Amino acid sequence: MALTGSEATVFAVLAPFAAALVAPALTRLMGANAAWPLALVPAGIFLFFAGLVPDVAAGARYTPTLEWVPSYGVTLSFYIDGLSTLFALLISGIGTFIILYAGGYLKGHPHQGRFLSFLFMFMGAMLGLVLGNDLITLFIFWELTSITSFLLIGFDHLRAASRRAAIQALVVTGGGGLSLLAGFLVIMSVTGEASMSAVLASGDVLREHALYPLILLLVLGGAFTKSAQFPFHFWLPNAMEAPTPVSAFLHSATMVKAGVYLLMRMHPVLGDTVLWTTILPLFGGATLIVGTLLAVRQTDLKLMLAYTTVASLGLLVMLTGTSWEKAIEGAALYLLAHSLFKGALFMVAGTIDHEAGTRDVTRLGGLRKAMPITFAAACLAALSMSGLPPFVGFIAKEYLYAGIWGEGGVPLTLTAVAVIGNALMLVIAAAVAIKPFLGPKVDTPKHAHEGPLLLYAGPVVLSLTGLAAALLAHDTGVYFISPVVSSILGNQVAVDVHLVPGYIGAALILSVVTVVLGIVLFLKIDALRDAMARLLAAIGWGPDKGFDQAIAGIVAFSGWLTRRLQGGRMDVYMTMTFLVTAAALLVPLTLTGNWPDTLEMPGFRFYEWGVLAIALSGLFAVLVARTRLTAIVSLGIQGFAVALVFMLFGAPDLSFTQFMVETLSVVILALVMTRLNLQPRDHRPMLPRLFHGAIALAIGVGLAGLLIRITQMPFDRSLSDFFEQYSRTIAHGRNIVNVILVDFRGFDTFGEIAVVMLAGLCVLALIRVRPTKDRAAALDHAAGDEALQKSGEARL
Amino acid sequence: MAASNYNVDLSLAMRMDPVAPGDWLLVAPLVITVLGGALCLMTRKNTDAQPKVAIIFLSLLVAACAGLLARVLDKGVITMVAGNWLPPFGIAFTVDALGATLALTSSVVALAAAVYGIGDVDSSGRRYGFYPFLMLLMTGVCGAFLTGDIFNLYVWFEVLLISSFGLLVLGNERAQLDGAVKYALLNIIATTLFLIATGLLYGILGTLNMADIAIKAREAGLQGPLMTVAVLYFLAFAMKAAAFPVNFWLPASYHTPRIVIAAVFAGLLTKVGVYALLRIFALLLPDARVALADVIALVAIATMLTGVLGALAQTDIRRLLGYLVISGIGSMLAGLAIGTTPALAGTIFYAVHSILVMTALYMAAGVMRGLGGSYSLRELGGLYRASPAFAAVFLMLGFAVSGLPPFSGFWPKVLLVDAALVGGHGWIAASILVTGLLTTIAMGRVWIYAFWRGGAEGTADGQLTSVLVPAPGMTSASIWLPIGLLLGLVILLGVQPEFMMQVSGRGASTLTEPLGYLRSVFGGAVQ
Amino acid sequence: MIPVFEIAVGVVLVVGSIFSLIASIGLLRLKDVYMRMHAGSKAGTLGSGLMLIALAIHAHQIDVITRALAGVVFFLLTAPVAAHLLAKAAYEAGYRPCSDTHIDEMAKNDD
Amino acid sequence: MSGVLGYSSLFLDICVNISLAILTVSFFLIVVRIVRGPTLPDRVVALDMLVAVGIGFIAAIGVQTDYFLYVDIAIALGLVGFLATVAFARFVLNRGLARDATIVDEISQTQTEGEGGR
Amino acid sequence: MEGVFSIVIGIFFAVAVYLLMSRQLVRVLLGIAILGNAVNLLIFTSGRLLREVPPIIPEALQVPDETIANPLPQALILTAIVISFSFFAFLLVLAFRAYQELGTDDTSEMRVAEPTGETSPPQGY
C-alpha cells in the first residue's frame, strides 16, 4: 500500500486511531497545548483528501483495497468519489478546528487527554464510514461512530442526564445499526456483491427485487435513527449533554449526517421508486417542521441549535427523497453550508457558555463588546444559516427552492414546508447569533471576555469558509457540488453554481418570503415560544418520554418474566423439566407412529417373576413409606432385586458390583442421615400429587413403549462378537466384561475412575471446608443434634 | 504385544502400521490434565506448589491443543483408537477443526483461570481441590471435544460434571450449597437422559462409535424409533447447554461460587452442551436435525430472548452475566437450526467468542467486587473514576458480548444473521439482532450504574460519593494477566478474524460434509 | 458327577432354604424387634450357610470349597455381632421390648 | 449307572427348584416385614435377613447353572451386608439419641399399642 | 422377555420421576438412586437379554462356543453404575451439608441463592 495517492486512504482512516492512542500521553505531557500538534493529524488528512479533489472532480473513482477476512469475503476497501471526498474533507477539516477548540474548551480538565482520544476515535470511525466500500467494513465504522459517540456524550458521566443521553444515543443509533446490518446482508445476498462500488454498479437489481421494500426499510432504519429523523429525533437534542466540541463535531457536522450520507450514497440503487419518494419526503418534511418548532421553544443555545440540526437533517432527507436532480443539487449545497455554519455556531455557543457561564439565551445579552471576534464569527455563520447572501447558505436555499418548485404538483406542500422551516431557521439563527451579543449587557455567572485563540479559531475559519465558498461559487460547484451530485445521481453531471442568481425566479421570491416571514416570527419569538410550550404541555408525551417508558417497560417486563420462569423453587424446576421430558418422549413416538403394537409373553421361570415382583414391591415400599427413614431402608429392596436380575441374566460382574454399590449407597445414606434431624412426614397436597403422578406415568409409559419397540427390532451384535473373538486370544482375559473395561474400552474406565476420585475430593471439600460467615447461625440449628450425638458416641 | 498362543490374525483386530508420534497429540490433553490433576492432589497439602504445577501443566495443555489444531489444519481429521483396536470396536478419538478449536480455546481459559486463581482462591480452596478440580474439569472438557465415541462422550461429560460440582461447592457458603443442590440435581437429570438415549441408540444401531453411528443412521433413516431417541438427545444436550425452557440450573447456581470458578463455568460448561448438539445433530443424525429444525429454531429464539431479558431483570452482576451466557447459547443454537455450513461456522465462532468473553466478564465482575465492594448494581458506582483502565477493559468486553465491532462477538453475529437471511429464517435473524440490542442495553445499564454513576443508588447528581478502597490483590498480576490475555484474544478475534473464520469454516464443513471424518475413522473405503 | 453328591446337594439346599423360610416366618410372626432378631441371626445365618455349603459340594473344586467355607465362617463371625449391635442400638435409641417381656435388667441401670 | 445319574440329576433339579420357590416365598415375607415395620429396627433386621436369604438364593442359582463364580458374589454380599447392618445400627442409635421425631413417634406408638407391633 | 422387562423399567422410571419431583431432598435422592437402576436396566435390556450365560470364556476355550450374554452393555452399565454411585455419594453429602447450613431438606425452603421476594431491577439512569 502506497503512502501517497488514493492507496494511502487506509492510513488516513487509521491515523486518527493512532492519534487516539497518543493523545492521553501527549496531553499529560503538554497540557492543553497538545491540541496543536494533535490537530496536525486531521489537518494532514484534510490536505490528503484535498489533493484528491481535482481528480475526483474530473470523474475519477478510487477503490483502494486491503485483504482483511478473505474467507468471508470482507476487505478493508474504500470508495473515493465526490460524495465521500466532500464528507472526508468536512470531517477532517472541521475536525482540525474541533481538536483545537477542544484543547481550549477543556483546558485543565483532568480527562482532557481521554476526551481528545475519544474525539480522534470518533473521527477515524466517521472517516471509515463515509469512505467505506466494503459493506461490512462500512457497517463496522458505522457502529464505531455509535460507540464513540456514546463515550463522548457520557463524558460528563457523573450527571444522570449525560448518562441517559449517552445510552439513549447508543440504543437508538445502535438499534438502527442492527437494522442496517440486516439490510446490508440482504443486499449482499441479493446482489452477490460485498462492496458498495459493486452494488452501485448493479443497476436496477435491488429496485426490481421482491425484497426491495424490506431492504429499503432496513436501510432507512439505520439512516433515520442515525440522522435523527422523526420519530427518532429525540436522542439528538439530548446528546447536547456532551461537551460543546462534541456537539459541534458529531451533532452538527458529521455523525448525524451519516444517515443522510447513506441515503445519498445508495440513492442510485435504492432511490427513485414510489416507496422512496413517498417515505423520505414524508419523514424528512415532518422532521423539518418538528425540529424547527421545537427549536423555537428552547432557550438553551445548544438545544436551539440541536433542534435546528434535526430540522436541517429533515430538510436534507426530504430533498434526497424527492430524487429530483435540482433538489439534490440543493441538498448537496445545503449539506456543505450546514456543516460550516452549524459547526461554527456550536462553537460559538460553547464559547459563550465557557466564558459567560450560561447558555440560557434569556440570561444573555450585550456580549458584543466583551467578545468581538466571536460575535463576528457568529454573525457570519448566522447569516449563512438564515440563507442570506453572500453566504453559501443562501445559494443552498436558492437551489433547493428551485429544485422543489420546478417540479410542480405535490411539491407545493414540500415547498410550504421548506419555507416555513427555513423561516424558523432564520429565527433561530438570529436568536443564537444576535440575541446574546446585542442589546444591553446582562449580568452573567462568569465575567465574560474573549476566549483564547483555540476557541475562536474554529468559528472564524468555518464561517469565513462559508463566505468563501459562496464568493468562489463557481469553483465550489466544479470541485465539490458537481462531484457530489454525480455520486448521488449515479451519473456524471455538472452543476453550475452562482452566487448571484442568473434569473428572477420563484426561488428568489420564495427566499424573500422566507426572510420576511422569519423576521416577523423573530419579533414574535416570545409569543411563539409560549405557544409551543402550551402545545407541548397539551400533548404531554413525546418519543423522548416514550424512550424512557420503553426502557422501563422492558426492564419491568423482564423482571416479571424472569420471576415467572425462574421462581427459585426446585420442585417446580424438576416438574417443568419432566414435563418437557414427557413431551419429548410421547410426541415423537406418536407422530412417527412408533408405539409397539404387540407384547410377547416371556417364558420366565417362577423365581424370575418373583425377583421382578420383589423389585416392584421394593419400589412400592419406597413410595408408600410414610417417613423418610422408612423410605431409606426400603430403598435397599429394589437395588437388591436389580442385582438378582443381573445375576439371573448372565451378568455376574454387574450383579457383584450392584450388590456392593447398592449396599454402600445405603451405608453412606445411613451415615449421612445419622446427622439429619428431619420432620417426619412428607406432605404433598393431592393436586400436585396427581399432577406429578401423571407426568411420572407418562415418562414411564413413554420409555417402556420406546424400549419395547426397540427390542423388537433386529439387533446388530457385531461389537460384542468382536470382543468375544479377541478377549482371550489377544487381550489374554477370559472375563470379557473385564477385558472390555480395562482394554477394549479402557478409556471409559479411565474417565470413570477420574469421576470416582473427584467424588471423593468433592465430599472432602464439602465436609471439611467451612463457610466463612453465617456459620454460627447455621450451626445453632444443628447444634442440639450434634451435641446429643457426641454424647452418644462417648457412650458407645 | 505378546505372542499369542492361539493362532489369530492380529490385522483383523488391530491397526498394524505404526502410529505417528504426532498423533499422540490427540490424547495429550487428557494425559496431561489427568497426570497434572493427580499430581496436584497428591501434593495437596503443599498449597504453594499447586498453582505452579497447575500452570505448568495447563501451559502444556495449551501447547498440546495448539499443536493438535495445527495438525488438524495440516492433515485434516485425525483419529486414534485407544488400545489400538480397530474402530468401531475400540474407543476412537477423532478430532476435527471443531473439536480442536474448542479444546484450544477452553485450555486458554483454564490457564487464565489457573492464574486468576492464585489471587482468588485461598489456601483452603487449594487444599480441597481447586487445581485438581480445574485440571480434571479440563480432562472432561477436552475429552468431550475430542472423543469419537458416544458413550465415551458421556463419560467425559460426567468427569466435567463432577469436577464442576467440586468447584461449585468449594467454600461451602450457604448460597453455594443451595445453588449446588439445584445445579447438581438438574445436571444429573440431563446426563441421565443422555445415558438413556445412548443406551437406546445402542439398542437400535448396535454401535457406539460416532462415525459408525453416522453411517448406520443414514442407512436406517428416521422411520423407526430413532427420531424419538434423537429428541431425547436434543433434550439432554439442550439442558446441558442451558437452553430454554430447561435452563433452570444455570441462573440458580452460576452466581454462587468463587468468581474465578463462575468464570470457568460460564466459559466452558454450556459450550460442551452446544458442542454435543453440533456433533450429534449435524454429524450423526442430520436427518433428525432437519426434522427438528423448527423446534430448534423456536428453542433458539426463546433462549436468546428469555436470556437477555433475564439479564435485564438482574441486580447482581453475576446473575446478569449468567443470563447472558444463556442468551448466547440461543444464538449458537440458531446456527444449528439453520444448519448450513456458514451457519454452523457462525455457531463455532460464536462458541469460541462466548468462551473467551464470558470468562473474562466474570473475572471482570470479580474485579468490580474487589474495587466496589459489591456485585449489586444498586450498590456499585464510581468505578470509572476508581480505575479508568479497568473501566476500559470492562467496556470493551461489554461491547464484545453485545456483538459490537471491532470485538470478537461481531463476526459470529454477522455470520449467523447472514446465514439466517440467506436461509430464509427471518425470525432468527431478527431475534439475533434484537438480542444484540437488548444485550447492549443490559451492558449499558451495568456501565452507567457501576462505572459512570458517582456512587451507589441514590447518589446525588454530579456527585462522586463512593469511597473506593480496592480489596487487597486487586493490583496483582494474577488478576490482570488473565483478563488481559482474554481481552487481547477478544480484540484479536475482532480485528483479525481471518484465522478463526477459516477454522470455523473447516469445522462446519466437516459437520455438513462428513466424508473426511468418516474416512479418518474407517479409512478410504467409506463412500 | 457322583449321584450321592447330587442328592446331598439337593437335600442340603432344601434344608437350608427351609431354615431361611422359618427365619422369615419368625420375622413376620414374632412380636418385637428383639425376638425377631433371634430368628434372623440363627435360622437365617444357618440357612444361607447351608446353601453355600451345598454349592461348595456341588462345585467339586477345592478352591470353590475353601471359598464357600470361608464365606460360611465369615457369616458365623458377623451374624452375632450384627445382632448385638442392632439390639443395643435399638435399646439405647429407646425402643423397649414388647409388653410380654417380664424382666428388663438393662432398664435398671439405664439412668 | 446312567439311570441313577439321570434320577439324581432330576432330584437335584427338583430340589433346586423347591429351594428357589421357598426362597422366593421368604423374600416376600421379608418384604412384608420391611413394608409393615413398624419400627426402624424391625426394618433393618428384615433387610439383614433379606441379604442372608439372598446369599442362599445366589448359592441355589449357582447350583442350578453350574457357575461357581457366584460364590464370590455371595461372600461379598455377606461382607457388605454386615457393613450395612452395622451402619444401620449406628443410624438407629444416633437418631434415637438425637430424639429424632420419627423414632419418638414410633416408640410412643408401639407403647400405646402395648406391644412391639405386628 | 424384553417386553416385560421394558414395562418393569417403565415403572422404575415412573417411581423415580415421581420421587424426583418431591420437595424433600431425601426423597429426591431416593429418586436419583432408583433412576440410576432404571437406566442400568434399560441399557441392559436394550442390549437384549439372555438367561444365565455369563460372558466369561471357560478355561478350556479360546473363544466362547455358545451364545453368551451380551458383554458390552454390561461393561457400559458397570461404568454407569460406578459413576452414578459416585454422584449419589456426592449428592448425599451435599444434601447433608445443605441441611446443615440451610436448616432444611425442603427444597422449596432453600432460597438463599434465589431469595424470595427479590426486588425488581434498578430503574433510571
Next chain:
Amino acid sequence: MTSLFLINILLALAWGAVTGSFAEVNLLFGFLLGTFALYIIREQVGTSRYTRRLWQIVSLALLFVYELLLSALRVAVIVLRPKIELKPGIIAYPLTVDRDFEITMLANLITLTPGTLSVDVSDDRKTLYVHCIDVPDKQATIDDIKNGFERKILEAFR
C-alpha cells in the same frame, strides 16, 4: 497374637506372589507353610502357643456351628407353633471372663445359643445383658451359660 496372625497372612501372600497364583488353595497352602515357618522359629519370636491357639480357634468355630444348628431348630419350633406364647426378657449376666477376646467370644456364642441374644456389655465389663426369647427362670438360664460356654472358653484360652 494379632501381629503373628498378620505375619502369617503376609507369609501366605508372599507365597502367593512367589508362586504366581493367588488361588485360595495356594494361599491356604502358603498359610500352612507360614504357620510351619513360625513354628520353626518359635523360640526366637515366642510363638510356642500360637499354633495351639490356632487349633483352639478352629475347634471353637466348630462349636459355633453346632450351637447354631440347635438354636435354629429351636427357633423353628417356636415360630411354627400355631400360637406363640413366650415370656421374653432381658437379663443381666455376671461375667467371669474379663479379656476383650473372651468377652466377645462368649457374647457371640450366647447369641448363637438357643433363645438368647447378647445385647450389650456394661461399661465396667462385668455384666453382659442378654435378651432371652423365653425366660421362665432367670437363674437357670444364667447357670446354663456359666457352666456351658463360659467354662469352655476359660478352658480354651487360659
Next chain:
Amino acid sequence: MRTIIFRTIAPYLAALMVLFSIFVLLRGHNEPGGGFIGGLIAASAFAIYGIACGVAAVRRAISLHPMSISAAGLFVAGLSGLPSLFMAQPFMTSQWWYLNLFGVEVPLSTPLFFDIGVYLVVVGSITSIALALEERESD
C-alpha cells in the same frame, strides 16, 4: 459403635476383607471381579474398621491420606497407557511382559497396572468419603 464385641472382631474382619479384595482384584481379568469391586470391598473393610475402632485408627493403618492414594491410583492408571508410545502404538495399547520369578512365569501387563490404578482410586476415594463422614471437624 465402639462396643467391646465389635471392636475386638472388627480388625480381623477388616484384614480378611482386604485380603479378599486383593484376591478379587487380581483375578478380575478372568473371573468376575477387578479393580473396582476389589476397591469397594477394601473400602468396606476400612469402613468397618473405622466404625468399630475410630477414624484415627484407620488413618494410622493406611498412613497416607486416602485421597493421596486415590490420586496415586489415577496417576498409575494414566501412566499405564503410556508405554505403548514407545512401541509406536496408540494410547493404552496393552503391553505384556512375562517375568520369570523363581521358575514361575508371572504375567505382568499394562491392563493389570491399570486395574491396580482403578483399585487404588476406589479404595482411596470411598475410604475418604467414609472417613470424612465418620469424623467431625478437624483434619
